[in-house]
Amino acid sequence: MIVSTTAGHAQTxxxxxxxxxxxxxxxxxxxxxxxAVMLAAAVGTEEAVDLLDxxxxxxxxxxxxxxxxxxxxxxxxxxxxxxxxxxxxNVQRNDLGxxxxxxxxxxxxxxxxxxxxGLKAESFRCIIANPPFHDLGTGTLSADRLKAAAHxxxxxxxxxxxxxxxxxxxxxxxxVWIHNAEA
Numbered sequence: 546m547i548v549s550t551t552a553g554h555a556q557t558x559x560x561x562x563x564x565x566x567x568x569x570x571x572x573x574x575x576x577x578x579x580x581a582v583m584l585a586a587a588v589g590t591e592e593a594v595d596l597l598d599x600x601x602x603x604x605x606x607x608x609x610x611x612x613x614x615x616x617x618x619x620x621x622x623x624x625x626x627x628x629x630x631x632x633x634x635n636v637q638r639n640d641l642g643x644x645x646x647x648x649x650x651x652x653x654x655x656x657x658x659x660x661x662x663g664l665k666a667e668s669f670r671c672i673i674a675n676p677p678f679h680d681l682g683t684g685t686l687s688a689d690r691l692k693a694a695a696h697x698x699x700x701x702x703x704x705x706x707x708x709x710x711x712x713x714x715x716x717x718x719x720x721v722w723i724h725n726a727e728a
Contacts, residue, residue, distance in 0.1 A: 556631070561605060566612050568635050570603045571627075577605035580723050584673050585609035587721045592671035593617035597664075597713055599652060599674040599706065600624070604632035604645070606673055611641050618644050622664070624651040652702075652709040664713060672710045674722040676703060 555572035561582055570576055584606045588596065593614040598607035601621035611619045621636070623629050629649045636645045648662050656666060703724070710720050 554627075562609055562612060566605070566608050566639055568603055568605050568608070569631050569638070570605075571631075575602065577602060580675055581605035582609055584675055584721065584723055585613065588614070588617075588671055588673060590614050590616070592719050593619075595668060595670045595715070596620070597622060597669040597672045597710075599672060599710060599713075600676055601632055601647070602628050604635045604647065606675065607645065608635060608639055608641060610673070611645050612639065619646075620664070620669070621645065621647045622650060623647070624649065652706050656712070659713075666712050667715050667718075669713050670715050670718050672714055672718065672720045674706060674710060674720070676706045676722065676724060 556569050557572050559568050559570060559577075560566070561568060561577075568577060581602075582605075586609075588610050593610055594616060596607065596610055596617055596619045598604070598610075598619060598621045601607050601623045602625075604621045604623075607619040607621045611617050619641075621632050623632060626649065629647055632647045636642050636647060646663070648664060650658070650662055650664070654662075659666065706722075710722075714720060
């Protein structure tokens, strides 16, 4: 159901975890679904103490972790300003602002810039991500810019994602992500 329109873009209000988490997301383009719930379910209670959700979109996976694991402190990290705004709104509307923060940035940012926005290297016990599956040069891109960016990235970008996740992981930390096995 369309619930609001922001800057000319319709949004829906969707329930996850049986209604325990309510997410505003764009009506068209990339939309969170089962992948986000499965990603959140893969996080164990001992891992979720400090969790980083890379490419968080509107925050679905990280918010599902925070709702399920009450000791979790979650950082949602997203590069798209429109999705960052929705993620911040979703944190507030789910009353998780005391344990969830939203930061805007890209996985290619330097260690200095990461530190400046509040991302300290080697500080997250668990990192989750659902990076784009496809190489930018293959297939037909969606006409929707956000959906296209969520589904395809330059061929060498997966390595940047993995290096960023490794840099952010605490010693002995874990990373959980959804991607093609061939990659």
